[in-house]
Amino acid sequence: MATCGGVPRHEKLTHYIGRAGRFASAAPSLEAEGWFVETRDLTVDLTQERQSGGPVTDAGAGASNRWSIEAEALRFEYPTSAGGFRLQLAEWRLRSGSQCALHGPSGCGKSTLLKLLAGVLVPTSGRLVVAGESLGDLSEAQRRAFRIRQVGFVFQDFPLLDSLSLLDNVLLAYRLNPVLRLDSKARSRARELLVELGLGERARESPARFSQGERQRVAIARALVVPPPLLLADEPTAGLDPEQSLAVYDLLSRWSERTSATTVWVTHDPALLERFDDRLDVARCTLSGDGQ
Numbered sequence: 001m002a003t004c005g006g007v008p009r010h011e012k013l014t015h016y017i018g019r020a021g022r023f024a025s026a027a028p029s030l031e032a033e034g035w036f037v038e039t040r041d042l043t044v045d046l047t048q049e050r051q052s053g054g055p056v057t058d059a060g061a062g063a064s065n066r067w068s069i070e071a072e073a074l075r076f077e078y079p080t081s082a083g084g085f086r087l088q089l090a091e092w093r094l095r096s097g098s099q100c101a102l103h104g105p106s107g108c109g110k111s112t113l114l115k116l117l118a119g120v121l122v123p124t125s126g127r128l129v130v131a132g133e134s135l136g137d138l139s140e141a142q143r144r145a146f147r148i149r150q151v152g153f154v155f156q157d158f159p160l161l162d163s164l165s166l167l168d169n170v171l172l173a174y175r176l177n178p179v180l181r182l183d184s185k186a187r188s189r190a191r192e193l194l195v196e197l198g199l200g201e202r203a204r205e206s207p208a209r210f211s212q213g214e215r216q217r218v219a220i221a222r223a224l225v226v227p228p229p230l231l232l233a234d235e236p237t238a239g240l241d242p243e244q245s246l247a248v249y250d251l252l253s254r255w256s257e258r259t260s261a262t263t264v265w266v267t268h269d270p271a272l273l274e275r276f277d278d279r280l281d282v283a284r285c286t287l288s289g290d291g292q
Contacts, residue, residue, distance in 0.1 A: 067129070068230060068262035069094040069117065074126035076116060087112050089126075089285050094278060096229075097260040099253060101267050101276035104283035110266045113282055114232050117264065118151050119143035131229050131262075148177055152228030154220055154252070156235040162208040166199060167191065169207060170221045186225065193221035197251070213244040220248070224255060231256065231263045237272065245269060 074089040087109045094100055102110050115121040116128060119135045120143075128135050131150045135143060160169050168175075170190040174182040194200045197217040207215055216236065223231065233252065237245035249272055256263045267273055 066096065067093050068096040068098065068131060069264075070127070070129040072127045074116075074128055075124050076112060076121065077124050085109070085112075087116075087282075087285055092280065094262060094264070096262055097256070098278050099256050099263045099265070099276055100278035100280060101265045101273050102280050102282050103267060103273055104281055108283040109285065110282045111234070113285075114234060114264070114266065117230070118153075118232060119146050145179065148173075148179060148226075150229055152223040152226060152231045154223045154231065154233040154236040156238045160207045160215055160218055162206050164206070165204045166194060166207060166218050167203040169218055170194065170225050172222060173226060180226070189227070190221065190225050193224055194218075197221055213240055213247075216240065216244075216248060217251075220251065227259065227261070229261050231261055233263065233265045235266050235268065237267070237269060242271065245272065249275065 069092065071089045071092040074092070075086065076088075077086040102113060104110060112121065116123060116135070117130055119130070119133075119138065122143075123136050126136075131146075133146055133150070135146070138146065161172070164172070167187075167190055170193065171182060171186065174180045174186055180186075191200065191203060194203050197220065199214065199217060199221075207218055210218070220236070223233075231252070236252070237248050240248065252263060253275075255261070265272075265276070273279065
């Protein structure tokens with residue numbers, strides 16, 4: 001249940017994934033997608049696996065707590081807003097394994113709320129606990145580690161690297177994060193995801209000639225390969241036809257149910273919105289400068 005600014009009520013996102021590997025030519029698109037690329041660390045060789053550092057234990061899907069997301073007296077405003085945009089949630093709780101849709105007009109704060117859930121932004125005041133972590137109490141490095149371990153992202157524009165195969169696109173997070181170990185288990189999981197998405201026989205192909213729907217499926221596999229207890233999807237069906245949109249919804253919904261992962265969607269599609277039992281109208285949580 002949610003209470004926005006005192007009113008009882010039942011969503012682009014920046015994914016700072018850590019230090020980058022050897023993808024200088026792709027840096028602009030990755031950065032636009034929200035992956036944080038530090039070009040001074042262009043050192044990863046795609047032909048070799050990382051040997052330094054210990055592996056990150058997969059968190060598994062689904063948080064052990066009853067609530068995946070808890071927000072109490074949550075308030076956020078940009079330092080430069082000067083009395084403008086403010087996001088305020090008196091109370092919002094989302095059960096582990098839930099599928100929730102965030103909706104509202106453009107500019108109402110859906111992206112801001114997603115960034116708060118991912119720990120990219122921190123609350124101005126109040127309490128926000130996601131997957132058992134009080135994000136406001138974590139350092140920037142700790143929040144980055146939280147994102148790597150706990151959060152998967154499906155973006156609206158899903159840029160892929162045409163110079164890489166489908167399989168290497170899916171495993172991209174392992175190339176970019178020194179704390180993730182690219183081992184046989186990760187490779188096997190990536191191949192299984194591509195098979196499930198109907199792309200198994202094309203794993204060694206480049207996505208350059210793929211359709212928009214096929215590219216979106218590759219992006220979904222990339223989001224799920226870690227695998228995350230929390231999936232944040234920023235309009236993952238934008239630009240797709242109704243049949244493709246429904247297929248993406250069904251795929252992510254089945255995955256969430258099978259793994260007990262929590263999924264938070266941003267959507268403007270009324271046909272998809274009505275499929276969610278949990279919905280949050282973010283516009284009802286936004287205050288203008290005069291408090292209205």
